[in-house]
Amino acid sequence: MPDTPVSPDIITSAEGVGRLAERLGGEPIVACDLEADSMHHYQEKVCLLQFAVPGYAAIVDPLATPDLAPLAPLFADGSRRKVFHGADYDIRSLHRDFGIEVNNLFDTMIACQYLGEREFGLAAALRKRFGVELDKQYQRADWSRRPLSAGMIEYAVKDTTLLIDLYRQLEGELRERGRLPWVEEECVLLTGVRMTQRGDDPLFLRFKGASRLDRRTLAVLEEVLRFRDRRARQADVPPFKILGTDTVRELAEKRPRSAAELVGITGITEKVAARHGEGILRSVEKGMTVPERNLPVFPREERRRLSGPEEQRLKALKGWREEEAARLGIDMGYLANNALLEQLAVAAPRSVGELAASGSLREWQMREFGPGILAALAPRR
Template identity: 55%
Template sequence: MSSDRTLYILVKDQSALARMAAELEKEKAIAVDLEADSLFHYREQVCLLQISTRLQNYLVDPLVLKDLSSLSPIFANPRVRKVFHGADNDIRALYRDFRIDVNGLFDTQIAARFLGNGETGLAGLLKENLGVFLDKKFQKKDWSKRPLPAQMLNYAVHDTSHLLGLSRILEKELRTKNRLSWVEEECELLSKVRQDPRGDEPFFLRFKGAGRLDKRSLAVLEFLLQWRDQKAKERNLPPFKVIGNMPIMEIAKTRPSSQAGDGSGPFSCLHQCPDTIHRTNFPASARRFGGGKRTAGMAEKPLWR
């Protein structure tokens, strides 16, 4: 258990998971949150699952347990309310990694929006409604590392330990304003979201701003996005750590043919790129885009079927 005031049980084996599942079945509501590693690896995975009841906090380690099927009946049971904050990514991740369906969802962020709150972030809502100050300093850490230090575990448990109390306050306000049914309807829709498989469609279809490019620049953009994705796979990095969206968009728009010697030319945007990319190699491969036959040919080819 943790050494601070918020105690928790760290669940790392199947017997402990079974005991936890048995306890959760007795509850009317549980608070849930996830920590993942999307900022550090190409394929995101859930690295920690936080669950709180009225009396207990649990931290489940899915990297050790692998099989979380014993939790599926609880998450699928609509009679047990599952309280999340900003559940969209979590709902997708639970199904993607563990085939866990969520019924009986109550999202405190959605509730805050329907109440017209100016502040809908968890830290702001906890401070405003419960006087709780939430430290988010570990939010962008690598949760796939093991062992997780005690400070990160203590941080994680606070994301759910106050959620049930917050949900009760928000629900009371929603009832007063006759808006609870609105939130329940929205949460029902949210509980069905799934991660979209990318399939064979072009990368540019999911790239912000691509619709403003001409055909030749669009062809360059697609080439660069495919190149970035391949490098990200090879290095097991999220694509933005190979090269960011802004440099890619600038190169696609300007289609440069060379780099000025003083670094002020069209490839100057690459100076923002992290050290994970060989900056000198990338411009060499991109010089072919400078308005020559290469891009003209690319623009003539259909980018999707």
């Protein structure tokens, strides 16, 4: 197993951040990770940033020193590779909290997926390749609490100190199989993701299953969600800690009108009823009094019905994808998702030029699978 640093630098000052930026600025590859408090606070925030290079590890505490501007050039530098595992949330969070943009990203989770790994979480990858176990008790820890325990520091360090070794293994395997350009292109696209703002849209638009509810139930659901959101903001906790998803759904569907009718609803314990019962009942009543003409409507995109020939082309493309995915040993969704196949079935390109002009495919998909896609789309006689 590769050697790992035992004691990381814990950086809690602007001067320390500046020194770290200089220290990492000379490294061609830097392993990165972060920890946030989304499970514990209403407005989530980055609470730790971890870095590792061979023989050195550091943890930056942005709660103690929130100005991370000296690190921005490192993240933006396209000549230095930044290695993350499961970078989607990290990329969004770094931009939201610090305005940091990441270039030359390598996501080891994406690499695992394109190598056909069935378990591609970091814990599974480290266990398989290095025999290292991550302590899962810290996955849901409140990283905003101070001081950090020794166990939390050890967990945070392990998240990065083996990432470069993992990256080197995965990069070599991808290169051997000719799939390194696939992952690199996916990583370039990933660097552009950003957090979406809540805005003034109805809360029910982000509630799973809301599209199946009738308009009156949607009105009640919206009022219960607004109540939950207000209480969560006041208590500085995530909304699910006020009322869980199943509880909210049941309240919207059963529409209790009295304290007695709250009894038996999922998640409504005596404590919850005492603390939130009155507010819940008011929100239900408010939803019930919305005039019929003002009831909300869940927006639906009219899905174009495929014609007979389009359905046949889609079936042929799915058959091609299934065969290719089996041959390559990867999940079909990574090869080409259903939305892409449907677009191609409708566009029905007949040549490489038409396929490229459709703008649907990644460059690696076009290069590796363009001929196979065209063959699958070719008219059958």
